[in-house]
Amino acid sequence: MGKVMIFDHPLIQHKMSIIRDINTGAKEFRELVNEISTLMAYEVTRDLPLEDAEVETPVGKAKTKVIGGKKLGIVPILRAGLGMVDGMLNLIPAAKVGHIGLYRDPETLKPVEYYCKLPSDIEERDLILLDPMLATGGSAVAGIQFLKDRGAKNIKFMCLLASRVGIDLINKDHPDVDIYAAVVDEKLNDHGYIVPGLGDAGDRLFGTK
Numbered sequence: 001m002g003k004v005m006i007f008d009h010p011l012i013q014h015k016m017s018i019i020r021d022i023n024t025g026a027k028e029f030r031e032l033v034n035e036i037s038t039l040m041a042y043e044v045t046r047d048l049p050l051e052d053a054e055v056e057t058p059v060g061k062a063k064t065k066v067i068g069g070k071k072l073g074i075v076p077i078l079r080a081g082l083g084m085v086d087g088m089l090n091l092i093p094a095a096k097v098g099h100i101g102l103y104r105d106p107e108t109l110k111p112v113e114y115y116c117k118l119p120s121d122i123e124e125r126d127l128i129l130l131d132p133m134l135a136t137g138g139s140a141v142a143g144i145q146f147l148k149d150r151g152a153k154n155i156k157f158m159c160l161l162a163s164r165v166g167i168d169l170i171n172k173d174h175p176d177v178d179i180y181a182a183v184v185d186e187k188l189n190d191h192g193y194i195v196p197g198l199g200d201a202g203d204r205l206f207g208t209k
């Protein structure tokens with residue numbers, strides 16, 4: 001089963017507390033999602049392999065380490081996942097960025113892909129799929145499957161808020177995928193929203209309602 005990593009870092013917990021607040025406006029919400037994503041990127045990249053290197057300093061030769069040949073890709077699920085992209089790129093600026101757009105079919109309630117543009121060498125990249133809210137898990141599971149169908153082999157899923165149901169669904173359908181979340185809430189309401197959650201992440205990021 002995939003690993004589930006919850007972030008107990010005080011900075012992340014503090015910032016999550018502010019973005020949950022109904023009185024936090026879109027500008028501050030966006031800035032904080034950006035900052036939390038950067039802090040999470042630090043942990044999500046912890047297992048990147050290092051190679052030995054040597055550099056010439058002003059006073060001699062230093063034996064150093066550099067990140068090995070791993071190629072990374074980040075893939076936000078539209079639209080709310082977009083809010084996490086810049087924060088990730090702050091730490092991994094060379095990562096390629098793909099996009100997946102999904103909507104829920106009102107009849108079948110199944111996620112349907114309406115947009116997909118991915119790096120052409122996706123099968124060689126370690127991918128981090130981004131969606132701030134892991135609620136029912138339907139979009140995340142579908143997004144992971146779309147990536148696998150196109151050849152992706154190594155996928156991590158990163159969100160800000162996860163529900164227990166969403167975590168269980170990813171673990172069941174994609175046990176090879178590690179999950180990274182800042183906070184876990186236990187409940188979903190009848191509309192599939194996380195309770196107490198933070199509301200609609202896309203609306204709060206982009207000021208729509």
Ligand code: URA
Pocket residue numbers: 080133135192193194195197198199200201202
């Ligand atoms: N998407 C959101 O934006 N919020 C939720 O609570 C669930 C899904």
